[in-house]
Amino acid sequence: MTPAQFIAGLPKAELHMHIEGSIEPALFIALAKRNNVPIAWKTEAELREAYSFRNLQSFLDLYYDGCRVLVHAADFQDVTREYLMRAHADRVLHAELFLGPQGHTARGVALGTVLEGTFAAMDAARREDGITSGLILLAQRHRSEEEALALLDAARPWADRLLGFGLGGAEVGNPPSKFVEFFRRCRERGFKVVAHAGEEGPAAYVREAIELLHVQRIDHGNSSLDDAALLRVLAQRQVPLTVCPLSNLKLKVVASMDVHPLKRLMDAGLCVTVNSDDPSFFGGYVNDNYIACQAALGLSRQALVALARNSFIAAFMPAAQRDAAL
Ligand code: HPA
Numbered sequence: 001m002t003p004a005q006f007i008a009g010l011p012k013a014e015l016h017m018h019i020e021g022s023i024e025p026a027l028f029i030a031l032a033k034r035n036n037v038p039i040a041w042k043t044e045a046e047l048r049e050a051y052s053f054r055n056l057q058s059f060l061d062l063y064y065d066g067c068r069v070l071v072h073a074a075d076f077q078d079v080t081r082e083y084l085m086r087a088h089a090d091r092v093l094h095a096e097l098f099l100g101p102q103g104h105t106a107r108g109v110a111l112g113t114v115l116e117g118t119f120a121a122m123d124a125a126r127r128e129d130g131i132t133s134g135l136i137l138l139a140q141r142h143r144s145e146e147e148a149l150a151l152l153d154a155a156r157p158w159a160d161r162l163l164g165f166g167l168g169g170a171e172v173g174n175p176p177s178k179f180v181e182f183f184r185r186c187r188e189r190g191f192k193v194v195a196h197a198g199e200e201g202p203a204a205y206v207r208e209a210i211e212l213l214h215v216q217r218i219d220h221g222n223s224s225l226d227d228a229a230l231l232r233v234l235a236q237r238q239v240p241l242t243v244c245p246l247s248n249l250k251l252k253v254v255a256s257m258d259v260h261p262l263k264r265l266m267d268a269g270l271c272v273t274v275n276s277d278d279p280s281f282f283g284g285y286v287n288d289n290y291i292a293c294q295a296a297l298g299l300s301r302q303a304l305v306a307l308a309r310n311s312f313i314a315a316f317m318p319a320a321q322r323d324a325a326l
Protein backbone atom coordinates (compact mmCIF):
# COMPACT_ATOMS: atom_id res chain seq x y z
CA MET A 1 0.00 0.00 0.00
CA THR A 2 1.42 3.41 -0.93
CA PRO A 3 1.47 6.23 1.64
CA ALA A 4 -1.23 8.01 -0.41
CA GLN A 5 -3.48 4.92 -0.22
CA PHE A 6 -2.83 4.60 3.51
CA ILE A 7 -3.70 8.29 4.05
CA ALA A 8 -6.82 8.02 1.86
CA GLY A 9 -8.09 5.19 4.08
CA LEU A 10 -7.61 7.01 7.39
CA PRO A 11 -10.82 8.39 8.90
CA LYS A 12 -10.18 12.00 9.83
CA ALA A 13 -11.70 15.31 10.90
CA GLU A 14 -10.85 18.63 9.30
CA LEU A 15 -10.77 21.58 11.68
CA HIS A 16 -9.25 24.49 9.75
CA MET A 17 -10.86 25.25 6.42
CA HIS A 18 -12.29 28.55 5.18
CA ILE A 19 -15.43 28.13 3.06
CA GLU A 20 -14.48 31.18 1.00
CA GLY A 21 -11.10 29.57 0.35
CA SER A 22 -12.62 26.46 -1.15
CA ILE A 23 -14.20 28.03 -4.27
CA GLU A 24 -12.61 26.06 -7.10
CA PRO A 25 -11.79 28.08 -10.26
CA ALA A 26 -14.61 26.43 -12.27
CA LEU A 27 -17.23 27.31 -9.66
CA PHE A 28 -15.73 30.78 -9.22
CA ILE A 29 -16.19 31.53 -12.93
CA ALA A 30 -19.68 30.00 -12.93
CA LEU A 31 -20.75 32.10 -9.92
CA ALA A 32 -19.33 35.29 -11.48
CA LYS A 33 -21.41 34.60 -14.62
CA ARG A 34 -24.52 33.63 -12.67
CA ASN A 35 -24.38 36.83 -10.61
CA ASN A 36 -23.06 39.19 -13.32
CA VAL A 37 -20.01 40.03 -11.24
CA PRO A 38 -17.11 41.34 -13.36
CA ILE A 39 -13.84 39.49 -12.65
CA ALA A 40 -10.33 39.96 -14.03
CA TRP A 41 -9.86 36.32 -15.10
CA LYS A 42 -11.50 34.57 -18.04
CA THR A 43 -10.34 30.99 -17.66
CA GLU A 44 -9.57 28.50 -14.93
CA ALA A 45 -5.94 28.50 -16.07
CA GLU A 46 -5.70 32.29 -15.67
CA LEU A 47 -7.14 32.00 -12.19
CA ARG A 48 -4.73 29.28 -11.15
CA GLU A 49 -1.87 31.42 -12.42
CA ALA A 50 -3.05 34.27 -10.17
CA TYR A 51 -2.72 31.96 -7.14
CA SER A 52 0.89 32.87 -6.48
CA PHE A 53 1.45 34.77 -3.26
CA ARG A 54 4.27 36.73 -1.61
CA ASN A 55 2.77 36.53 1.88
CA LEU A 56 -0.53 36.37 3.82
CA GLN A 57 -1.64 39.88 2.82
CA SER A 58 -1.14 39.31 -0.92
CA PHE A 59 -3.36 36.24 -0.57
CA LEU A 60 -5.98 38.04 1.53
CA ASP A 61 -6.27 40.81 -1.10
CA LEU A 62 -7.25 38.26 -3.76
CA TYR A 63 -9.37 36.20 -1.36
CA TYR A 64 -11.48 39.15 -0.16
CA ASP A 65 -11.91 40.36 -3.75
CA GLY A 66 -12.99 36.89 -4.85
CA CYS A 67 -15.77 36.89 -2.24
CA ARG A 68 -17.71 39.28 -4.52
CA VAL A 69 -19.01 36.30 -6.53
CA LEU A 70 -20.92 35.08 -3.44
CA VAL A 71 -24.23 36.94 -3.44
CA HIS A 72 -27.19 34.63 -2.86
CA ALA A 73 -27.88 31.88 -0.33
CA ALA A 74 -27.58 29.34 -3.18
CA ASP A 75 -23.99 30.51 -3.82
CA PHE A 76 -22.93 29.81 -0.24
CA GLN A 77 -24.81 26.54 -0.46
CA ASP A 78 -23.01 25.44 -3.65
CA VAL A 79 -19.54 26.30 -2.35
CA THR A 80 -20.10 24.57 0.99
CA ARG A 81 -21.67 21.48 -0.59
CA GLU A 82 -18.80 21.15 -3.07
CA TYR A 83 -16.22 21.36 -0.29
CA LEU A 84 -18.06 18.80 1.87
CA MET A 85 -18.22 16.38 -1.09
CA ARG A 86 -14.46 16.68 -1.58
CA ALA A 87 -13.88 16.24 2.14
CA HIS A 88 -16.10 13.15 2.16
CA ALA A 89 -14.02 11.76 -0.72
CA ASP A 90 -10.91 12.29 1.47
CA ARG A 91 -12.54 10.22 4.22
CA VAL A 92 -13.28 13.24 6.40
CA LEU A 93 -16.06 12.16 8.77
CA HIS A 94 -16.44 15.53 10.48
CA ALA A 95 -15.53 19.07 9.40
CA GLU A 96 -15.47 22.34 11.31
CA LEU A 97 -15.82 25.16 8.81
CA PHE A 98 -14.70 28.78 9.04
CA LEU A 99 -16.73 31.56 7.51
CA GLY A 100 -15.99 35.31 7.73
CA PRO A 101 -19.38 37.10 7.58
CA GLN A 102 -17.91 40.62 7.77
CA GLY A 103 -16.45 40.22 4.28
CA HIS A 104 -19.99 39.63 3.03
CA THR A 105 -22.14 41.92 5.20
CA ALA A 106 -19.78 44.82 4.39
CA ARG A 107 -20.74 44.28 0.71
CA GLY A 108 -24.45 44.37 1.53
CA VAL A 109 -25.11 40.61 1.70
CA ALA A 110 -27.35 39.86 4.69
CA LEU A 111 -26.00 37.58 7.42
CA GLY A 112 -29.13 35.42 7.06
CA THR A 113 -28.36 34.87 3.36
CA VAL A 114 -24.82 33.73 4.18
CA LEU A 115 -25.83 31.44 7.04
CA GLU A 116 -28.99 29.90 5.61
CA GLY A 117 -27.19 28.86 2.41
CA THR A 118 -24.28 27.41 4.37
CA PHE A 119 -26.50 25.50 6.82
CA ALA A 120 -28.56 24.08 3.93
CA ALA A 121 -25.40 22.54 2.44
CA MET A 122 -24.24 21.22 5.82
CA ASP A 123 -27.64 19.56 6.33
CA ALA A 124 -27.58 18.05 2.83
CA ALA A 125 -24.06 16.67 3.33
CA ARG A 126 -25.09 14.99 6.56
CA ARG A 127 -28.20 13.53 4.96
CA GLU A 128 -26.57 12.38 1.72
CA ASP A 129 -23.02 11.46 2.76
CA GLY A 130 -23.23 11.10 6.54
CA ILE A 131 -20.52 13.75 7.06
CA THR A 132 -21.13 15.94 10.13
CA SER A 133 -20.03 19.56 10.29
CA GLY A 134 -20.08 22.64 12.46
CA LEU A 135 -19.74 26.33 11.63
CA ILE A 136 -17.29 28.73 13.29
CA LEU A 137 -17.65 32.43 12.47
CA LEU A 138 -14.43 34.41 12.19
CA ALA A 139 -14.00 38.06 13.06
CA GLN A 140 -11.52 39.82 10.77
CA ARG A 141 -8.71 41.04 12.97
CA HIS A 142 -7.92 44.15 10.90
CA ARG A 143 -11.38 45.40 11.87
CA SER A 144 -12.24 46.81 15.31
CA GLU A 145 -13.37 44.89 18.37
CA GLU A 146 -16.67 46.83 18.19
CA GLU A 147 -17.27 45.29 14.76
CA ALA A 148 -16.54 41.83 16.14
CA LEU A 149 -19.01 42.43 18.96
CA ALA A 150 -21.60 43.58 16.41
CA LEU A 151 -21.09 40.29 14.54
CA LEU A 152 -21.66 38.33 17.75
CA ASP A 153 -24.91 40.22 18.37
CA ALA A 154 -26.10 39.92 14.77
CA ALA A 155 -25.60 36.13 14.94
CA ARG A 156 -27.95 35.74 17.93
CA PRO A 157 -30.87 34.31 15.90
CA TRP A 158 -28.62 31.42 14.76
CA ALA A 159 -26.82 30.90 18.10
CA ASP A 160 -28.14 27.34 18.51
CA ARG A 161 -26.73 26.28 15.14
CA LEU A 162 -23.29 27.86 15.55
CA LEU A 163 -20.35 26.00 17.00
CA GLY A 164 -18.18 28.95 17.87
CA PHE A 165 -16.19 32.02 16.98
CA GLY A 166 -12.61 32.66 15.91
CA LEU A 167 -10.20 35.25 14.59
CA GLY A 168 -8.73 35.42 11.08
CA GLY A 169 -7.13 37.80 8.59
CA ALA A 170 -4.03 40.02 8.71
CA GLU A 171 -2.16 38.87 11.81
CA VAL A 172 0.89 41.10 12.26
CA GLY A 173 -0.09 44.36 13.98
CA ASN A 174 -3.47 42.93 15.05
CA PRO A 175 -2.63 40.92 18.19
CA PRO A 176 -5.13 38.77 20.07
CA SER A 177 -5.07 41.34 22.92
CA LYS A 178 -7.20 43.60 20.67
CA PHE A 179 -10.15 41.18 21.08
CA VAL A 180 -10.24 40.31 24.80
CA GLU A 181 -13.80 41.56 25.40
CA PHE A 182 -15.12 39.91 22.22
CA PHE A 183 -13.75 36.52 23.26
CA ARG A 184 -14.94 36.97 26.84
CA ARG A 185 -18.50 37.47 25.58
CA CYS A 186 -18.27 34.56 23.13
CA ARG A 187 -17.23 32.26 26.00
CA GLU A 188 -19.90 33.72 28.28
CA ARG A 189 -22.53 32.80 25.67
CA GLY A 190 -21.28 29.22 25.56
CA PHE A 191 -19.49 29.26 22.20
CA LYS A 192 -16.29 27.38 21.43
CA VAL A 193 -13.42 29.78 20.74
CA VAL A 194 -10.35 29.50 18.50
CA ALA A 195 -7.91 32.00 16.98
CA HIS A 196 -5.40 32.14 14.16
CA ALA A 197 -2.06 32.84 15.84
CA GLY A 198 1.60 32.25 15.08
CA GLU A 199 1.17 31.97 11.31
CA GLU A 200 3.07 35.16 10.41
CA GLY A 201 2.87 36.58 13.93
CA PRO A 202 5.28 35.83 16.80
CA ALA A 203 5.04 33.22 19.57
CA ALA A 204 3.86 36.05 21.85
CA TYR A 205 0.57 36.14 19.86
CA VAL A 206 0.04 32.41 20.53
CA ARG A 207 0.62 33.06 24.21
CA GLU A 208 -1.86 35.96 24.18
CA ALA A 209 -4.48 33.81 22.44
CA ILE A 210 -4.20 31.20 25.20
CA GLU A 211 -3.81 33.45 28.22
CA LEU A 212 -5.97 36.45 27.26
CA LEU A 213 -8.56 34.93 24.92
CA HIS A 214 -8.62 31.44 26.52
CA VAL A 215 -8.97 29.78 23.13
CA GLN A 216 -9.55 26.02 22.94
CA ARG A 217 -7.41 25.58 19.81
CA ILE A 218 -4.73 27.57 18.01
CA ASP A 219 -5.10 27.87 14.25
CA HIS A 220 -1.59 27.46 12.72
CA GLY A 221 0.68 28.07 15.73
CA ASN A 222 3.93 27.53 13.79
CA SER A 223 5.89 30.22 15.64
CA SER A 224 5.28 28.47 18.99
CA LEU A 225 8.53 26.67 18.23
CA ASP A 226 10.42 29.90 18.93
CA ASP A 227 9.45 29.81 22.62
CA ALA A 228 10.40 26.70 24.60
CA ALA A 229 8.35 27.73 27.66
CA LEU A 230 5.26 28.24 25.49
CA LEU A 231 5.78 24.83 23.89
CA ARG A 232 5.76 23.24 27.33
CA VAL A 233 2.46 24.99 28.17
CA LEU A 234 0.88 23.84 24.89
CA ALA A 235 2.05 20.28 25.50
CA GLN A 236 1.01 20.22 29.16
CA ARG A 237 -2.48 21.58 28.47
CA GLN A 238 -2.77 19.69 25.17
CA VAL A 239 -4.00 22.81 23.36
CA PRO A 240 -4.46 21.53 19.80
CA LEU A 241 -2.81 23.25 16.84
CA THR A 242 -4.63 23.18 13.49
CA VAL A 243 -1.59 23.21 11.21
CA CYS A 244 -1.94 23.89 7.45
CA PRO A 245 1.23 22.72 5.68
CA LEU A 246 0.46 23.55 2.01
CA SER A 247 -0.91 26.94 3.08
CA ASN A 248 2.35 27.63 4.91
CA LEU A 249 4.29 26.74 1.77
CA LYS A 250 2.13 28.89 -0.56
CA LEU A 251 2.19 31.91 1.79
CA LYS A 252 5.94 31.54 2.34
CA VAL A 253 5.59 30.92 6.08
CA VAL A 254 8.05 28.06 5.36
CA ALA A 255 10.70 28.04 2.62
CA SER A 256 10.08 24.38 1.71
CA MET A 257 8.16 21.40 3.04
CA ASP A 258 11.26 19.63 4.35
CA VAL A 259 11.75 22.44 6.90
CA HIS A 260 8.09 22.51 7.93
CA PRO A 261 7.74 22.47 11.76
CA LEU A 262 4.94 19.84 11.86
CA LYS A 263 7.15 16.98 13.02
CA ARG A 264 9.07 19.10 15.53
CA LEU A 265 5.76 20.23 17.05
CA MET A 266 4.64 16.58 17.30
CA ASP A 267 7.97 15.59 18.83
CA ALA A 268 7.54 18.33 21.45
CA GLY A 269 4.39 16.50 22.61
CA LEU A 270 1.76 18.83 21.14
CA CYS A 271 -1.66 17.77 19.85
CA VAL A 272 -1.02 18.59 16.17
CA THR A 273 -3.61 18.27 13.39
CA VAL A 274 -3.29 18.60 9.59
CA ASN A 275 -5.71 20.78 7.62
CA SER A 276 -6.13 22.46 4.24
CA ASP A 277 -6.92 26.13 5.21
CA ASP A 278 -7.94 27.43 1.75
CA PRO A 279 -7.73 24.33 -0.43
CA SER A 280 -8.54 25.83 -3.82
CA PHE A 281 -5.88 28.52 -3.42
CA PHE A 282 -3.13 26.47 -1.79
CA GLY A 283 -3.04 23.44 -4.03
CA GLY A 284 -4.73 20.71 -2.09
CA TYR A 285 -7.37 19.24 0.17
CA VAL A 286 -6.67 17.56 3.47
CA ASN A 287 -5.25 14.33 2.07
CA ASP A 288 -2.90 16.31 -0.19
CA ASN A 289 -1.61 18.01 2.95
CA TYR A 290 -0.97 14.68 4.70
CA ILE A 291 0.74 13.34 1.57
CA ALA A 292 3.01 16.38 1.19
CA CYS A 293 4.08 16.15 4.85
CA GLN A 294 4.63 12.42 4.68
CA ALA A 295 6.84 12.76 1.60
CA ALA A 296 8.89 15.72 2.84
CA LEU A 297 9.23 14.78 6.51
CA GLY A 298 9.25 11.01 6.21
CA LEU A 299 6.28 10.55 8.56
CA SER A 300 5.77 6.96 9.70
CA ARG A 301 2.38 5.22 9.51
CA GLN A 302 2.23 5.56 13.29
CA ALA A 303 2.70 9.34 12.97
CA LEU A 304 -0.02 9.53 10.29
CA VAL A 305 -2.42 7.59 12.53
CA ALA A 306 -1.56 9.91 15.45
CA LEU A 307 -2.34 12.99 13.33
CA ALA A 308 -5.71 11.55 12.27
CA ARG A 309 -6.54 10.56 15.86
CA ASN A 310 -5.60 14.05 17.05
CA SER A 311 -8.11 15.54 14.62
CA PHE A 312 -10.93 13.76 16.49
CA ILE A 313 -9.47 14.54 19.91
CA ALA A 314 -9.29 18.23 18.96
CA ALA A 315 -12.73 18.34 17.32
CA PHE A 316 -15.70 19.96 19.04
CA MET A 317 -17.84 16.84 18.64
CA PRO A 318 -20.06 14.90 21.04
CA ALA A 319 -18.08 12.37 23.11
CA ALA A 320 -20.04 9.40 21.71
CA GLN A 321 -19.23 10.39 18.13
CA ARG A 322 -15.56 10.91 19.03
CA ASP A 323 -15.33 7.55 20.79
CA ALA A 324 -16.86 5.84 17.77
CA ALA A 325 -14.27 7.46 15.47
CA LEU A 326 -11.22 6.71 17.66
N1 HPA B 1 -4.71 33.22 7.77
C1 HPA B 1 -5.49 34.21 8.21
N2 HPA B 1 -6.69 34.45 7.71
C2 HPA B 1 -7.14 33.66 6.75
C3 HPA B 1 -6.38 32.62 6.25
C4 HPA B 1 -5.10 32.39 6.80
O1 HPA B 1 -4.35 31.47 6.41
N3 HPA B 1 -7.11 32.03 5.28
C5 HPA B 1 -8.28 32.69 5.20
N4 HPA B 1 -8.30 33.68 6.08
Ligand code: ZN
Nearest residue numbers: 018196219277
Ligand atom coordinates in the same frame (compact mmCIF):
# COMPACT_ATOMS: atom_id res chain seq x y z
ZN1 ZN C 1 -6.90 29.87 8.19
